Each structure stands twice: as structure tokens, then as C-alpha cells.
Amino acid sequence: MTTERNSAEQLLDVFLYAPVGLALEMCDRLPDLADKGRQRLGNQAPAARLIGEMAVTAGRKKLEDMLAGLREQTSAESAQPAESPAPADDVVDTQSGEPFGGYDAMTAVDIIGRLVDLSDTERAAVRSYEASHKGRRTVLGKLDQLDGRDG
Numbered sequence: 001m002t003t004e005r006n007s008a009e010q011l012l013d014v015f016l017y018a019p020v021g022l023a024l025e026m027c028d029r030l031p032d033l034a035d036k037g038r039q040r041l042g043n044q045a046p047a048a049r050l051i052g053e054m055a056v057t058a059g060r061k062k063l064e065d066m067l068a069g070l071r072e073q074t075s076a077e078s079a080q081p082a083e084s085p086a087p088a089d090d091v092v093d094t095q096s097g098e099p100f101g102g103y104d105a106m107t108a109v110d111i112i113g114r115l116v117d118l119s120d121t122e123r124a125a126v127r128s129y130e131a132s133h134k135g136r137r138t139v140l141g142k143l144d145q146l147d148g149r150d151g
Contacts, residue, residue, distance in 0.1 A: 099126040108138045115142055123147065 026033075098104055099122070103111070111130075115123060127143045130136060 097129070099129045103129070104133075108136045111136075111139050112142045115139075115146055120147075 100114075103126075111126070115126065118126065123143055123146060127140065130139050130143075
């Protein structure tokens with residue numbers, strides 16, 4: 001029975017009395033602790049603020065440079081003329097097996113833009129390749145739409 005009481009008392013000490021005592025002690029000593037922290041860090045705070053401001057300024061400059069580069073790249077890409085459709089003899093790129101050169105690097109939007117200009121045979125090659133590789137529903141759906149309109 002004394003072991004149980006000791007255990008119960010120890011649990012009360014650890015989980016009730018100690019936290020309450022700590023909170024009461026903190027209330028009493030809070031002004032002293034704040035003064036002590038201010039004395040230790042008071043001299044370093046202006047330097048830390050200066051370093052922080054420099055880091056933010058440098059980060060902002062780097063971000064603005066990156067955005068300017070992206071804007072230039074986007075405007076340069078939009079100024080380039082649209083790519084002409086693939087010639088009939090380039091339906092399948094024999095080295096890579098792609099329906100036309102650079103197919104794997106193209107986005108679905110780029111591919112869909114070229115589908116209208118392809119013949120039925122060329123679209124069949126695109127469908128076969130797309131279905132066995134990336135399987136993009138947008139490309140396959142556009143092929144279905146075009147084949148339904150043509151057939």
C-alpha cells in the first residue's frame with residue numbers, strides 16, 4: 001500500500017504540483033528574466049535586425065531578377081512564329097520511335113495544336129504512340145474528337 005501511495009504521490013508531484021509551482025515561480029521572476037535576456041541580447045538585436053534586412057533585400061532582388069528573366073523568356077517565346085506541322089515523311093521519327101521529332105518533349109497543348117494538320121495515318125501513329133507511352137487523356141480525347149469529325 002505504501003508503494004502505491006508513493007507512486008501516486010510521485011505522479012502528483014510530477015504532473016500537478018511541479019507545473020503549478022513552475023508557473024507561480026515564472027510569474028514572480030518574469031521581470032527579472034526579461035531584464036536578464038535584454039542585457040544579453042540587447043547589444044546583438046540591432047545587428048540581427050540589420051542582417052535580417054539585408055537578407056530580405058537580397059532575396060527580393062534575386063526574386064525580381066528571376067521574374068524579369070521569366071517575363072523575357074515568355075515574351076520571346078510568344079514572339080516566335082508557330083511551328084509548322086510535321087511533313088508527311090516525318091510521321092515516325094525512326095531513331096526514337098516518336099510520331100514526329102521532339103514529341104516526348106512536347107506538352108499536351110503543343111501536341112493538340114498539331115493534330116488538326118495531320119492526316120488520318122499520322123493521327124493513328126500519334127494515337128498508338130501516346131496510348132503506349134504517356135497515355136494523356138487530353139491528347140487521346142482530341143484524337144477521338146478529330147476522328148469522329150473526319151469519319
